[in-house]
Amino acid sequence: MPCSSAPYLHSFPWTSSMKPRFHLFSHHTSSSLSQRTKPNLISLPISASLSSPFVEKNDAVTTNETSPSLRELCQGHVPDHVLHRVEEVGYTMPTPVQSKALPVLFSGYDCVIHAQTGSGKTLAYLLLIFSVVNAQRSAVQAIIVVPTRELGMQVTKVARILAAKSPELEPELKSCTIMALLDGGTLRRHKSWLKVEPPAIVIATLGSLCQMLDKHILKLDAMRVLVIDEVDFMFNSSKEVSSLKRLLTNYSSINNRQTIFASASIPQHRRFVYDCIQQKWTKADVIHVHVNPVEPMPSCLYHRFVICGKTERHSTLLHILQSDAPQSAIIFVGEQSEKSKKAGHAPPTTLLMESLKTSHAGCPEIVLLEQDMNFNQRAASLTDVKEAGGYLLVATDIAARGVDLPETTHIYNFDLPKDAINYLHRAGRTGRKPFSDSKCFVTSIITAEERFVLQRFENELLFHCEELFF
Numbered sequence: 001m002p003c004s005s006a007p008y009l010h011s012f013p014w015t016s017s018m019k020p021r022f023h024l025f026s027h028h029t030s031s032s033l034s035q036r037t038k039p040n041l042i043s044l045p046i047s048a049s050l051s052s053p054f055v056e057k058n059d060a061v062t063t064n065e066t067s068p069s070l071r072e073l074c075q076g077h078v079p080d081h082v083l084h085r086v087e088e089v090g091y092t093m094p095t096p097v098q099s100k101a102l103p104v105l106f107s108g109y110d111c112v113i114h115a116q117t118g119s120g121k122t123l124a125y126l127l128l129i130f131s132v133v134n135a136q137r138s139a140v141q142a143i144i145v146v147p148t149r150e151l152g153m154q155v156t157k158v159a160r161i162l163a164a165k166s167p168e169l170e171p172e173l174k175s176c177t178i179m180a181l182l183d184g185g186t187l188r189r190h191k192s193w194l195k196v197e198p199p200a201i202v203i204a205t206l207g208s209l210c211q212m213l214d215k216h217i218l219k220l221d222a223m224r225v226l227v228i229d230e231v232d233f234m235f236n237s238s239k240e241v242s243s244l245k246r247l248l249t250n251y252s253s254i255n256n257r258q259t260i261f262a263s264a265s266i267p268q269h270r271r272f273v274y275d276c277i278q279q280k281w282t283k284a285d286v287i288h289v290h291v292n293p294v295e296p297m298p299s300c301l302y303h304r305f306v307i308c309g310k311t312e313r314h315s316t317l318l319h320i321l322q323s324d325a326p327q328s329a330i331i332f333v334g335e336q337s338e339k340s341k342k343a344g345h346a347p348p349t350t351l352l353m354e355s356l357k358t359s360h361a362g363c364p365e366i367v368l369l370e371q372d373m374n375f376n377q378r379a380a381s382l383t384d385v386k387e388a389g390g391y392l393l394v395a396t397d398i399a400a401r402g403v404d405l406p407e408t409t410h411i412y413n414f415d416l417p418k419d420a421i422n423y424l425h426r427a428g429r430t431g432r433k434p435f436s437d438s439k440c441f442v443t444s445i446i447t448a449e450e451r452f453v454l455q456r457f458e459n460e461l462l463f464h465c466e467e468l469f470f
């Protein structure tokens with residue numbers, strides 16, 4: 001990997017009233033933030049153009065013996081028992097995005113964390129949160145907003161693992177309380193918990209969060225960090241966007257909180273950062289931490305496609321599965337159209353499951369995950385997958401964002417995703433071991449007419465797809 005010459009790429013357009021800052025670490029309005037240590041960084045390049053995404057300087061960081069360890073990066077910020085847990089879990093060296101984002105985050109800046117899928121953005125914002133919250137205080141001090149229940153459960157699990165304290169360590173101090181406030185759960189228990197003894201950290205989907213805020217059950221007076229994960233997805237969702245804007249501007253003020261946005265894909269990111277400032281979603285000195293801008297997908301991914309006739313998709317997939325014999329794979333299938341539902345047709349996922357179960361004897365566990373399943377079934381599917389020695393997960397795009405199944409080595413697009421961003425997120429469900437360079441495969445099954453669509457994705461995301469012949 002090339003070594004970084006500039007530690008961050010910070011770029012956003014400005015109007016005449018918004019002068020560019022060449023010294024990024026200049027000042028803060030919040031006194032609590034100004035007390036923090038400022039990193040030893042100087043001026044950074046700022047560009048004013050609103051050009052297309054993914055066409056920037058590649059500023060990946062090489063991790064070598066001289067790079068600071070995670071402990072060194074976090075010392076003095078993150079409580080020692082959390083750092084101990086971080087190491088126990090096996091996180092000793094920071095990933096490139098953690099190396100870049102953590103100094104910015106610990107300095108109190110609002111931040112847009114923009115880095116490849118599977119690059120470790122979750123740990124970056126969780127470490128910031130652990131550096132800020134006071135576990136002894138009964139008040140909600142950090143909120144992480146996620147788009148799906150599945151992602152919420154995953155982030156909650158990581159946060160709880162890191163927060164767990166061994167009883168010998170300061171037994172008189174309680175460990176940090178973490179609540180998962182997710183759509184699909186029964187909120188009665190959460191209401192009394194929030195009223196009696198509010199947790200320090202809440203991981204929430206927007207629907208459930210706004211319900212609690214509207215009823216004044218959850219209060220944000222003590223909130224110091226607000227994270228919006230998969231931010232581009234949230235702003236693009238007609239269901240979520242108005243609640244999200246209310247959360248960012250009406251329910252709390254930028255001056256009282258540190259705001260973090262995270263995603264592997266922020267199309268028109270300069271426009272987005274500009275909007276953050278204009279709309280007061282973040283403070284004006286927000287920093288855009290952009291890792292690997294010229295390579296938006298992990299380099300260990302190997303992209304392939306197979307051309308077949310419309311009616312040959314099932315048999316083609318079976319052929320590829322027999323040839324690849326993947327230990328753990330995800331097969332992405334398009335959502336069933338309303339027209340097909342009305343006509344009473346079976347969903348494409350069901351048809352594929354049946355075909356795999358009858359014809360593909362190679363894989364021990366074939367599991368389904370789709371939007372139309374109830375929340376318990378969805379949770380059970382993910383548990384099955386995590387516990388299985390190997391799996392074939394048949395999923396719709398509900399599994400495309402954030403879901404972390406690091407054992408996945410193969411992705412199959414049984415149907416092409418609707419756009420390049422979706423291709424990126426589906427592909428990013430593999431290649432999720434930051435320090436491994438073993439190859440992972442993304443294979444799209446397409447008709448001859450769809451070749452130009454895939455070519456468009458290749459041009460937009462700057463990757464090369466090789467044809468497979470059977």
Ligand SMILES: Nc1ncnc2c1ncn2[C@@H]1O[C@H](COP(=O)(O)OP(=O)(O)OP(=O)(O)O)[C@@H](O)[C@H]1O
Pocket residue numbers: 070090091092093094095098115116117118119120121122123263264401402403404406428432433434435
């Ligand atoms: N410092 C580290 N060392 C080793 N593994 C790490 C480190 N940080 C994170 N990981 C692992 O990397 C994987 C991906 O992390 P994470 O889920 O945070 O990715 P992400 O950047 O949020 O990806 P996406 O954009 O797809 O949501 C996880 O399995 C996590 O355990």
